[in-house]
Amino acid sequence: MDKTEAFLDVSIWREQNGDGHFETYQVPRRANQTILDVVAWVQQQADPTLSYRFACRVGMCGSCAMMVNGAPRWTCRTHVLKVAEGASLEIAPLRNLPVIKDLVVDMDPFFDKWVAADAVFAPSQTRDDPMAPITPDDTMRIAADDAIECINCAVCYAACDVVAANPDYLGPAALNRSWSLVNDSRDAGQAERLQAVSAVGGCHNCHSQQGCAKFCPNELNPTLSISGLKRATAKSLLRWGR
Amino acid sequence: MIRPHRTHALWLAFILHRLSGIGLALFLPVHFYMLSLALTDPDQLDGFLAFTDLLLVKCAEFGLVFLLAVHMFGGLRLMALEFLPWSPRQKSYAATAVALAFFVSTGFFLQAV
Numbered sequence: 001m002d003k004t005e006a007f008l009d010v011s012i013w014r015e016q017n018g019d020g021h022f023e024t025y026q027v028p029r030r031a032n033q034t035i036l037d038v039v040a041w042v043q044q045q046a047d048p049t050l051s052y053r054f055a056c057r058v059g060m061c062g063s064c065a066m067m068v069n070g071a072p073r074w075t076c077r078t079h080v081l082k083v084a085e086g087a088s089l090e091i092a093p094l095r096n097l098p099v100i101k102d103l104v105v106d107m108d109p110f111f112d113k114w115v116a117a118d119a120v121f122a123p124s125q126t127r128d129d130p131m132a133p134i135t136p137d138d139t140m141r142i143a144a145d146d147a148i149e150c151i152n153c154a155v156c157y158a159a160c161d162v163v164a165a166n167p168d169y170l171g172p173a174a175l176n177r178s179w180s181l182v183n184d185s186r187d188a189g190q191a192e193r194l195q196a197v198s199a200v201g202g203c204h205n206c207h208s209q210q211g212c213a214k215f216c217p218n219e220l221n222p223t224l225s226i227s228g229l230k231r232a233t234a235k236s237l238l239r240w241g242r
Numbered sequence: 243m244i245r246p247h248r249t250h251a252l253w254l255a256f257i258l259h260r261l262s263g264i265g266l267a268l269f270l271p272v273h274f275y276m277l278s279l280a281l282t283d284p285d286q287l288d289g290f291l292a293f294t295d296l297l298l299v300k301c302a303e304f305g306l307v308f309l310l311a312v313h314m315f316g317g318l319r320l321m322a323l324e325f326l327p328w329s330p331r332q333k334s335y336a337a338t339a340v341a342l343a344f345f346v347s348t349g350f351f352l353q354a355v
């Protein structure tokens with residue numbers, strides 16, 4: 001990109017009550033500018049009615065994801081230099097989720113699917129029992145390790161074409177979380193979980209396109225987790241659900 | 243144009259697998275129909291077999307063999323992905339599947355002309 005351009009041409013999706021269009025803004029360039037900086041500048045200097053969502057600004061909270069030039073990104077950690085084409089940027093709300101206003105999407109369907117995927121810990125002991133010993137070199141612990149750094153940003157959910165095509169599909173993040181629990185030896189709900197992830201819309205819908213793994217900002221690999229779930233459900237079928 | 247969230251090797255491998263599958267599904271009924279002619283109408287089958295000697299038809303057959311091979315190797319890749327322990331070399335496997343398909347279909351073509 002041309003670093004000498006003093007301004008960026010930014011088109012931002014504006015939507016209210018289901019009526020949406022792109023509007024363009026001229027935003028001054030800054031050194032080390034992120035996409036979130038650009039959106040914040042527009043809201044602070046050009047149009048205070050622009051709605052968007054962020055909290056931590058450091059890639060922890062997972063609330064700032066948007067479509068940037070057609071690809072899902074965490075905007076607080078995405079530099080303009082890295083993704084702008086020439087001096088132009090197109091910023092839109094996250095794909096595959098309903099828009100509330102402008103760049104803000106309704107995350108409810110995303111999180112409802114975490115519950116549907118039974119991605120919730122089911123304790124096998126009480127607080128009065130001694131701590132379960134799990135060593136760092138435990139194979140299940142190592143498998144879970146690869147899946148636990150999710151920040152719930154829904155970038156993978158926006159990248160997935162199966163989510164776009166099948167409204168029932170649980171999606172990469174929820175299934176990834178279920179896989180981390182399948183590898184939790186303290187969990188008491190494994191049979192129910194395997195049922196949940198192999199039902200309609202479950203892991204067997206995944207076409208292994210691996211867009212989720214390509215775009216996950218934390219470099220998680222939901223495809224790996226989903227293939228683990230596919231194997232686990234196939235094995236439990238062979239054991240007749242035992 | 244392919245939308246930006248799809249411009250990566252493994253999405254292209256997915257669409258190749260899907261399109262080759264559809265292509266084969268369309269081809270197979272015709273294939274079986276032609277085979278059935280051996281029983282029902284051998285003369286018409288002979289006429290058709292003469293037609294398949296044309297270079298243009300050989301080229302089309304090259305395409306068919308490629309579709310078949312790429313769908314087979316791609317399918318093996320997906321089964322390995324789903325049933326073997328995970329390997330981080332997914333892109334290499336996809337590339338290998340396409341390379342093997344080219345190898346097989348080109349071998350077929352050279353032998354056919």
Ligand code: SF4
Binds near residue numbers: 163206
């Ligand atoms: S690998 Fe599966 S979950 Fe991930 S983007 Fe592809 S279809 Fe969606």
Ligand code: SF4
Binds near residue numbers: 149150172220222
């Ligand atoms: S798996 Fe990655 S992309 Fe998906 S919600 Fe978690 S952190 Fe975001």
Ligand code: FES
Binds near residue numbers: 074
């Ligand atoms: S603002 Fe928290 S992850 Fe971007």
